[in-house]
Amino acid sequence: MTIDRRRFLQLSAAGGGAVFASALSGCANLGLGGASDFYFVQMSDSHWGYKGADNPEADHTLALAVARVNALEIQPDFIVFTGDLTQTTDDPNERRQRMAEFKTIVAPLKVRDIHYMPGEHDASLDRGAAFQEMFGATHYTFDHKGMHFIVIDNVSDPGANIGSEQLSWLKNDLEGRDKDAPIVVFTHRPLFDLVPKWDWATRDGAAAIALLMPYRNVTVFYGHIHQEHHHMTGHIAHHSARSLIFPLPAPGSQEKRTPLPWDPASPFKGLGVREIEAKAVPATYEMAEFGLQKT
DSSP states (O other), X not given: OOXXXXXXXXXXXXXXXXXXXXXXXXXXXXXXXXXXXXXXXXXXXXXXXXXXXXXXXXXXXXXXXHHHHHTBSSOOSEEEEESOOBOOOSOHHHHHHHHHHHHHHHTTOSOOOEEEEOOHHHHTTTTTHHHHHHHOOSXXXXXXXXXXXXXXXXXXXXXXXXXXXXXHHHHHXXXXXXXXSOEEEEXXXXXXXXXXXXXXXOTTHHXXXXXXXXXXXXXXXXXXXXXXXXXXXXTEXXXXXXXXXXXXXXXXXXXXXXOOOOOTTSXXXXXXXXXXXXXXXXXXXXXXXXXXXXX
C-alpha cells in the first residue's frame, strides 16, 4: 500500500526514525503550494560491497532505502547520493563491478532525476577514474526551481583537497551571481575541520568556504560522518546525513573512529535517508530524517 509523504514521515517518527529539523538555523516550515517549492531526498554512504559484523545485513540496506523512497506517494523532485556509493577495494575491476551492482540496485527508483557524487571509497585510489566512467563528472552544477546547486569533489584527491583547479572553477561559477540568491552545496567530506584526526575535514575547505561567504543564502549538505550533525561557519549552515551502512561515533567522542556495534534487537538503528523541503525565495529548508527499521 502506498502512503502519502507526510503520513509516511509521521509513521517513521512514531518508530523513532524521523527527526524534524525546522528549528535549525536557516530552516522553516514550508508548504508545497508555491511554484518554487519542492523537495529532494539525500542518501549517503551506502558502501555497497561492505562485508562485516558492523552490518550483517549489508546486502539489503541499500535496497531497503530504495523501497522506502519508492513508497512515498508524492515523489521528490530529485535524489542526490552524497558519496561512498561503494566500499573501497584495491582491485580496479572489483571497484567497477561494485559500481555496476550499485547502479542495478538503485535502478528501480521511481525518480529518474538522480545526482551522484563520489566519496573517498569510490574515488581516492584512482582519482575518480572509475566513478567518472560509471556516473560522469565528480564536480558540477545544476539549477532547479530558482536554486543553484554546486557539487564539490573533495575526495578524488587522496590528500583530501579540493585543489586549486576546482577552486578556480568554483570561483568562476560564483562570480556575477546575486549575493542573495539561494545556493546549495553538496560535498562528501565536511568543508570545515570537524575532527581532522578522523579524516573529518577538507584540507583546503576553508578556501571554498571563503569563496561562498559573500553569498548570504548558502547551505551545505554532506555525508562521510555517518550521522546527523549540524554546524555553522558564519551564516553558512552545514548538515550531514546518516549512512546506509553503519553509524559512527559522535565527533571526537573517542580515540578512534570505529563503527557503532550492530544491535540485533534494533536492526538498522542509526541508518536513514533525509528529505529536504526547499523554498527558493527566501531560501528556507525543512529537513526530516527517516530510518530504515523494518516494519
